[in-house]
Amino acid sequence: MFATVNPATGEKVREFPEIPPSELIGILAKMETDQLAWSKKAPEERVVPVRKLAGNLLAQRDSLARTITLEMGKPLQQAQAEIEKCAWVCEYYAEHAVELLKNSELEAGDGRAAYLRTEPLGVILNIMPWNFPFWQLFRAAIPAVSAGNGILLKHASNTPQCGLSIEALFQDAGFPLHLLRNVMVNEEDLRFAFVHAAVQGITLTGSTEAGRTVAASAGAQLKKTVLELGGSDPYLILEDADLDQAAEACVASRMINSGQSCIAAKRFIVVGDAKRHESFVGRIVERIQAYPMSDPVDPGARLGPLARPNLRDKLHEQVEDSRAAGAELRLGGEVPKRPGNWYPATVLDGIKPGMPAFDQELFGPVAAIARVPDEATAIEWANASNYGLGGALFTADIKRAHELAAQLAVGSVAINDFVKSDPRQPFGGIRESGYGRELGPQGIYEFSNRKTVVYPED
Numbered sequence: 442m443f444a445t446v447n448p449a450t451g452e453k454v455r456e457f458p459e460i461p462p463s464e465l466i467g468i469l470a471k472m473e474t475d476q477l478a479w480s481k482k483a484p485e486e487r488v489v490p491v492r493k494l495a496g497n498l499l500a501q502r503d504s505l506a507r508t509i510t511l512e513m514g515k516p517l518q519q520a521q522a523e524i525e526k527c528a529w530v531c532e533y534y535a536e537h538a539v540e541l542l543k544n545s546e547l548e549a550g551d552g553r554a555a556y557l558r559t560e561p562l563g564v565i566l567n568i569m570p571w572n573f574p575f576w577q578l579f580r581a582a583i584p585a586v587s588a589g590n591g592i593l594l595k596h597a598s599n600t601p602q603c604g605l606s607i608e609a610l611f612q613d614a615g616f617p618l619h620l621l622r623n624v625m626v627n628e629e630d631l632r633f634a635f636v637h638a639a640v641q642g643i644t645l646t647g648s649t650e651a652g653r654t655v656a657a658s659a660g661a662q663l664k665k666t667v668l669e670l671g672g673s674d675p676y677l678i679l680e681d682a683d684l685d686q687a688a689e690a691c692v693a694s695r696m697i698n699s700g701q702s703c704i705a706a707k708r709f710i711v712v713g714d715a716k717r718h719e720s721f722v723g724r725i726v727e728r729i730q731a732y733p734m735s736d737p738v739d740p741g742a743r744l745g746p747l748a749r750p751n752l753r754d755k756l757h758e759q760v761e762d763s764r765a766a767g768a769e770l771r772l773g774g775e776v777p778k779r780p781g782n783w784y785p786a787t788v789l790d791g792i793k794p795g796m797p798a799f800d801q802e803l804f805g806p807v808a809a810i811a812r813v814p815d816e817a818t819a820i821e822w823a824n825a826s827n828y829g830l831g832g833a834l835f836t837a838d839i840k841r842a843h844e845l846a847a848q849l850a851v852g853s854v855a856i857n858d859f860v861k862s863d864p865r866q867p868f869g870g871i872r873e874s875g876y877g878r879e880l881g882p883q884g885i886y887e888f889s890n891r892k893t894v895v896y897p898e899d
Contacts, residue, residue, distance in 0.1 A: 443601040443625045448514035448746040449737055449781045457601045462630045466637070468622050469593065472564050473639035475617035476591030480561045484542045487587055488535045494583075494614035495531035498524055505575065505606055507738070512600045513571045514782070515698055516735070516742040526864075527579040533864035534885065538587040541885050547893065554898045560890040561589030562665065563641035566634050568655065569604075570646045571597035571748050572701045577646045578607055580862065581667070582621065584884040592621040593640065595631055599749060635662055642666065642888045646703075649827075649873045667877030667887050669869060671802045672830030673707045674860060675823035677845070678721060679816060680713045682835035686857060688724035690833070692808070694859035696732050696786065699745050700806035701752075703874075704831045704853070704860045707803060708792065709810045710819050718812040722790055725808055726772050732786040732806065734777065747782040747805055756784055756805040763789055763798035763809070773807075794825050802828065816845065824850045829872035831860035852878075 443457040460468075479487070498505070506520035515523070547555035565585050569578045574596065582592045592611075596604030608623040626634075634640050635658050642665040645655045652668040659666045676694070678687045694706035709725070711718045737745030747753040753776070760774050773787030787807040792798045798809040799822075813819045823832060831853040834842045839856065846854040852870040853860050862868045867878040877887055 443598045445512050445602055446599060446749075447511060447781075448748050451750070451780050451782070454511065455602070457625050459625050459627050459630075462626075462633045465624055465626055465630065465633055468619070468624060469564065469634065469637050469639050471619040472591050472593060472622055475619040476561075476564050476589075476639070479586075479591065479617055479620055480589040482589070484539045484587070487589065488538050490611075490615035491531050491538070491583060491587055492535035494610060494616075495528040495535065497610055497614055498528040498531065501610075508602050508606055509574055509600075510737045510745070512602055513574060513748040514737050514746040516737045516745045517740060518742070519698060523573060523576050527575050530579050530583050530864040530880070534583050534587045537882075538584075538885060541882055542588065549895055552898055553895055555893060555895040558892045558894060559588065559886065560892055561585075562888050562890060564591040564593055564639045565642040565644060565888050566593045566595065566631075566640050568595045568631075568643065568645040568647065568651075569597065571600045572698060572703075574600040574603035575607065576862075577669075580864070580868070580879050580884075581644050581646070584880070585888050586616070586620065588885050588889050590642070590888050591619075591639075593634060594621060594623045595626060595634075596623060601625060632658065635659060635664070640664065644877075644879075644888075645669070652873075652875055665888060667869070667879065668875035669703070669877075669879065670830075670873060670875040671804075671828060672703045672705075672870065672874050673800075673802050673826045673828045674704060674831045674833070674851070675708045675710055675826070675849070676706045676833040676859075677819045677823060677835065678709065678711045679819070679834065679836040679838075679841075680717070681837040683837070683857075684717075684721050684724055687835040688721060688728055690835070690857070690859045692725060692728040694833075695808050696729065696744065696806055699747060701748060701804050703802075704862065706833065706859060707809065708799060708823075708826075709808060710822055711810065711812050712814070712816055712819050713812070715812070718810075722771060722788070722810055725810065726788050729772060729786045729788055729806075729808060734783050734785060744786060744806055747784055750782050752804060753782045753784050756803060756807065759797040759801060759803055760787060760789065760807060763792060763796045766796045768792050768796055768798055768809075794822065800826070820845065820848050824848075827873040828870070830870035830874035831855070833859055
């Protein structure tokens, strides 16, 4: 069922009917036609609506942000920032796609020359999550359409109006009517898209289990996939780190989107003695206390509700199980008695391997802190995870930070800052955090045929 349910109150606002497989197949037939025509346009033509889309996003920022806040509870200022970031990715590819899609020369020899050209694959199925309902789609779709592909959007069931808004934005910007279509279809019927000849790639942002399912289904059809899955990002605070700087970055990362971010700081690993550790914990608690639960439509809100009640319940269970295993609750950790999916800013100290707060992804406003005696143990614990999305290092020794960054089993490392996705830089993970890259120059090639052409020189 696709429905808008206000996470702050639990009130069901609106329901949307699912479409039958026959309608999905009809939509795909129209998409195949429009994508083929789109693919024949020069890159210079394709970036025109991309650039217009950026302007439309900024013009409609406030109304689009309110839709995000209504459907998944993101604090309004953060929702506005999400829309602005979507405009940024449009501007990046509008500026750079033409150059990125030019043929590049290759070596050949023996009287022959060669070049590499970039061609689109077809329609790309985008299975998108609720936590960044606009940004996750835009960072995958904009490079893909710039390369000449079409987008079949299957959005999360709790953000249906975000999906409808995205479809309308693309149409209003001047893209072909059926180049991006939003479909409300259940997971079982989505299999018709996997096997359809027009669909030549699938990208998913979601859980590791969802990634396994999508990879298996796509693999059976030999179709390209990009998976951006969960994370349990380690943030290493070394003995010479500026504790105030580290605490500011750790809390900012942990609390963005009320803690519901795959690249949020999840495990704070502090190197040093008990006194230094306690000093860092105190800084974390002090800063996280500045995130009271607030109505997400309040312009000053910093911590809204979680998106669904089952997510809140799972998070609380992980906190309780971690406490039972020996973690110390330093702040929060109690489910408030009020309507909606609320959970307070929470701090767990003394986490270790074997605890849910260490081994699993905590998708909510819970900071989990560990103490280790040395850098070697910090790296060992950082990598003692099935995930591999991002991580951060805090130290005064930048040269040493580069050495340690090479030892972290992740897709992105930030030094003296927190990990962020950026349109200019490839983004993605390894291990159970997925594979493939979005954004940056590499993002435009993920769903492209990189064709080698060899020919005799004159």
